[in-house]
Amino acid sequence: MNVLLDLIISTSTQGLIYALLSFGVYITYKILDFPDLTVDGSFPLGAAVTAVMMTNGSNPWLTLPVSMAAGALAGLTTGLIHVKLKVRDLLAGIITMTALFSINLQIAGSNLIINRDVDTIFTSAFVTSFLGSSSLIYRKLIVSLLIVIMVKVLLDLYFMTKSGLLLRAVGDNSVLVTSLAKDKGTVKIIGLVISNALVALSGSIVCHEQRAFSSTMGTGQVVFGLATVIIGTTIFQKFDSVHGTTAALIGSIIYKACMQLAISLGLPANLLKLITAVLFLAILVFGNYQKRHNATLKQKG
Amino acid sequence: MKKLLAVLIMATLAISTASCAGKDDVKSIGISQFGEHASLDNCREGFLQGLADAGLKEEEDFTISYQNAGFDTAIATQIAQNFSANNVDLMCAIATPSATAAFAAAEDKDIPVIFTAITDPVEAGLDSGNVTGTSDKLPVEAQLELIRSMQPDASTIGILYTTSEPNSVSAIAEYEAKAGDFGFSIEAIGVTAQSEVTLAADSLIAKNVDCFSNLTDNNVVGVLPSILEKTNAAGIPVYGSEVEQVKKGCVAAAGIDYFRLGQKTGLMAAKIITGEAEASEMKYETISEYSIYINSQALEEMSITLPDDLTGQAIESSEN
Numbered sequence: 001m002n003v004l005l006d007l008i009i010s011t012s013t014q015g016l017i018y019a020l021l022s023f024g025v026y027i028t029y030k031i032l033d034f035p036d037l038t039v040d041g042s043f044p045l046g047a048a049v050t051a052v053m054m055t056n057g058s059n060p061w062l063t064l065p066v067s068m069a070a071g072a073l074a075g076l077t078t079g080l081i082h083v084k085l086k087v088r089d090l091l092a093g094i095i096t097m098t099a100l101f102s103i104n105l106q107i108a109g110s111n112l113i114i115n116r117d118v119d120t121i122f123t124s125a126f127v128t129s130f131l132g133s134s135s136l137i138y139r140k141l142i143v144s145l146l147i148v149i150m151v152k153v154l155l156d157l158y159f160m161t162k163s164g165l166l167l168r169a170v171g172d173n174s175v176l177v178t179s180l181a182k183d184k185g186t187v188k189i190i191g192l193v194i195s196n197a198l199v200a201l202s203g204s205i206v207c208h209e210q211r212a213f214s215s216t217m218g219t220g221q222v223v224f225g226l227a228t229v230i231i232g233t234t235i236f237q238k239f240d241s242v243h244g245t246t247a248a249l250i251g252s253i254i255y256k257a258c259m260q261l262a263i264s265l266g267l268p269a270n271l272l273k274l275i276t277a278v279l280f281l282a283i284l285v286f287g288n289y290q291k292r293h294n295a296t297l298k299q300k301g
Numbered sequence: 302m303k304k305l306l307a308v309l310i311m312a313t314l315a316i317s318t319a320s321c322a323g324k325d326d327v328k329s330i331g332i333s334q335f336g337e338h339a340s341l342d343n344c345r346e347g348f349l350q351g352l353a354d355a356g357l358k359e360e361e362d363f364t365i366s367y368q369n370a371g372f373d374t375a376i377a378t379q380i381a382q383n384f385s386a387n388n389v390d391l392m393c394a395i396a397t398p399s400a401t402a403a404f405a406a407a408e409d410k411d412i413p414v415i416f417t418a419i420t421d422p423v424e425a426g427l428d429s430g431n432v433t434g435t436s437d438k439l440p441v442e443a444q445l446e447l448i449r450s451m452q453p454d455a456s457t458i459g460i461l462y463t464t465s466e467p468n469s470v471s472a473i474a475e476y477e478a479k480a481g482d483f484g485f486s487i488e489a490i491g492v493t494a495q496s497e498v499t500l501a502a503d504s505l506i507a508k509n510v511d512c513f514s515n516l517t518d519n520n521v522v523g524v525l526p527s528i529l530e531k532t533n534a535a536g537i538p539v540y541g542s543e544v545e546q547v548k549k550g551c552v553a554a555a556g557i558d559y560f561r562l563g564q565k566t567g568l569m570a571a572k573i574i575t576g577e578a579e580a581s582e583m584k585y586e587t588i589s590e591y592s593i594y595i596n597s598q599a600l601e602e603m604s605i606t607l608p609d610d611l612t613g614q615a616i617e618s619s620e621n
Contacts, residue, residue: 003387010382010385011379011382014378014379101493102493105465111397111466113401115426115429116426116429116430136408209405210401211405212401212405214465216465217374220373224375259375260379260383263368270371272368272369272370
């Protein structure tokens with residue numbers, strides 16, 4: 001049974017860490033209706049900043065806010081390009097993402113590895129003082145769980161503030177925002193800043209977990225984020241009370257679980273992505289079936 | 302939703318219990334390969350041959366679980382975690398991203414990791430700890446010597462490389478340091494993505510280089526046929542860095558044999574799983590032997606005659 005337990009723990013940990021990225025994509029794609037491709041650049045940006053700070057002996061916890069600030073700056077850039085220079089949303093993201101590829105390499109120099117004798121957030125004295133007796137994979141799970149819960153609660157609270165409500169209004173009904181005499185451009189920029197700060201935070205924690213930064217680690221992260229948000233919201237579409245953040249979080253864990261399931265199936269290695277695609281399709285069809293099923297029930301009732 | 306999760310868990314459970322059924326004295330080896338690629342495949346086959354050479358038999362002495370990440374680092378992470386959860390006795394990682402992921406996943410249980418096809422294990426942080434393996438550092442000097450003997454009048458060597466690949470960056474540095482000894486100068490153009498490689502090839506040709514020399518750069522090697530199309534039209538010979546590139550149409554290469562590299566790794570792995578040695582006490586090894594591979598059809602097209610001192614040792618590697 002230990003095998004299964006270990007698999008569940010490490011897969012959940014991956015899902016949790018990457019859920020921060022899903023939160024970011026949830027804000028831009030689902031709330032702002034803004035397809036933001038900056039993610040492929042801001043994710044490794046967080047890792048690059050973290051790797052450089054760690055190899056220079058910085059406090060591991062300090063890397064988290066610094067990475068978030070760097071990601072926020074990336075989001076701000078995309079926002080300004082889109083709002084002030086009037087570049088189309090997709091292209092604004094592509095421009096920042098492309099620039100970030102060079103910037104990330106400039107920051108890190110090359111792909112970077114953090115040696116085992118350097119403490120990460122998972123092995124820092126602060127964590128080991130509480131969880132020192134438990135093994136590393138448990139510590140990774142608990143630390144990421146705490147961080148994700150904290151971020152999720154803060155986000156849910158933010159969405160209920162005036163600024164958060166405006167954010168939601170821009171995606172749903174931007175005319176309303178203008179009629180409230182608010183600048184929807186500013187609101188979009190705020191959304192992009194928060195989103196990319198979260199994406200970079202995710203990149204930073206992945207760097208802690210893997211002890212590595214590679215310049216290509218961002219490739220495909222937008223697609224991952226979109227998939228998790230869509231999977232999550234499809235599954236929870238009949239529950240109105242479920243927060244979007246919860247849906248994104250569950251979506252991320254399910255995505256990683258599907259990957260792990262495909263790996264565990266032990267089929268020819270090249271079929272991995274195909275299996276994953278089939279699993280996703282099954283989940284989406286299952287979600288849609290539930291929705292229709294409930295609709296029929298309501299009609300009958 | 303609950304049903305769905307239950308199905309996922311049950312499926313994983315069924316699979317993992319099935320996969321961990323085995324005798325205790327049969328050691329399990331998880332091979333994590335970064336992607337499907339001729340040189341990396343050769344490494345893997347060589348690795349299995351190395352285990353066989355050490356007298357170990359599959360099913361009797363060891364079992365193999367092979368996974369390939371399709372060049373995706375996030376998947377390489379999950380593959381390594383899967384191996385760790387299944388308590389494999391040894392992880393074999395082919396190429397740097399897989400090795401980094403394996404080493405991170407092995408940290409908790411201190412599972413030994415053996416790597417291959419890594420150019421610079423020191424830079425990759427894989428030179429200490431419960432980890433060892435083999436490096437595929439290019440025989441740069443031999444390559445320069447080969448080019449000099451094939452093209453006595455050449456002065457400039459053009460090289461294309463990806464700026465984000467540490468393997469390529471360190472190889473370029475070595476080329477630049479040693480080119481002078483053979484009377485060459487290096488004209489290197491860096492790219493950031495595969496789509497830029499052919500454009501960069503055009504500008505190298507425009508700079509009138511006397512030949513191209515390849516590294517083991519994945520982006521460049523991936524579009525080798527379209528590079529060769531351009532260089533053939535311009536009459537510029539291209540030297541490869543290993544046999545697979547010569548098969549595809551490079552004129553020649555001084556390259557290491559990835560099958561033999563894998564074989565060496567397999568022999569080291571055998572020592573670890575039989576308990577003869579600890580990975581933490583074994584230093585990583587490089588392969589010092591190299592072979593000269595030639596493609597006589599390509600040589601003929603470039604009207605290069607093979608020097609007499611090479612005819613004996615050169616291995617004909619054209620595909621047809």
